[in-house]
Amino acid sequence: ERVFVSIFSLYSVHLLLKTSNEGGSLLYEQLGMKAFGMPGKLAASGSITMQNIGAMSSYLYIVKYELPLVIKAFFNIEEELYWYTNGDYLVILVSLLLILPLSLLKNLGYLGYTSGFSLLCMVFFLIVVICKKFQIPCGTEHDLINATLNITMEQLLTANETNVNATYDSCVPKYFVFNSKTVYAVPILTFSFVCHPAILPIYEELKGRSRRRMMKVSNVSFFAMFLMYLLAALFGYLTFYGKVEAELLHTYSAVLGTDNLLLIVRLAVLMAVILTVPVVIFPIRSSITQLLCAGKEFSWVRHCIITGAILVCTNVLVIFVPTIRDIFGVIGASAAAMLIFILPSAFYIKLVKKESMQSVQKIGALLFLLSGIIVMIGSMTLIIVDWINN
16 A cells, blocks of 8 residues: 555645646646636645644644653552643643744754654654564563563463464464454544645746756655564564554554664654644645735734634643544645646646647646545445444
């Protein structure tokens, strides 16, 4: 699935770049305006806003669940008796003290460096996930884990044979798993490969700008992300098999308890997501400004109000939505499907005039558009059915 989604995403980048050259605009919203008027602009702006709010929510979700564990580990606290071990309070505090000041900057500037640091933190996370695969024994049942951690290998070899046999089946990798959570796979993968709102601004600032050069940048970036996603998912699964939780780091905590390396990983991931949130706010604010205040001069009051409103909405989502999977699923099935499949192909069909509807390129774009509609409707239907059943 990852291979197909990454290929589809690259194809949609190709469509988007070609459309921007033909349509004469490097703004997603303006392409929508030129193609379909105000409905096209609203569709583009709404999809970008939803996608990025979903991304912000997922980052703050990590803060909500990981920061309390870090604080407990530092202060050796077992129970949630204090306000500073409550994830909801911590999300609000981090948003006010760290994210808001960075988000109020007028332009990205040095936040490009924080993005690079965030990427290094995630590479470190990936390395630890791979290493832990070879340190944690197969089977995450508590009795087997305790035996593995607390007694010698010699004692383990003489342990109850029944326990070993009971865990054998759970330690065999399954190539295909179909259950109620399978419906979230495609939307989550779609969500994870969306970078399309940032493609055109990057293209605009690329030195020696050309579509061929931008596609090379996209190919390298997509391959790197594909590799990181694949390795993290593969080694996470091969460590815990069917026992993997929605939050991978939580699964490690259940097995290892307090682990210094795991604590460092948590800090790295927290720094990565906290520093990434302000970067994500910029396209949301830009999209809202383009929609509501196009052509108006810059206003600090408007700038601050929009930023504050975005953070408030995101905090409400993070506090009240039960799991991160729901956010990934819904946004992936709706906004991400629009940004990857539907909008690039629709803009291409409408704005690229030099190719006829009978050309291979236009037929390919039309099939891509139809597949996006099927993915969006099918995924949303299955997610709603899963909510009703559970």
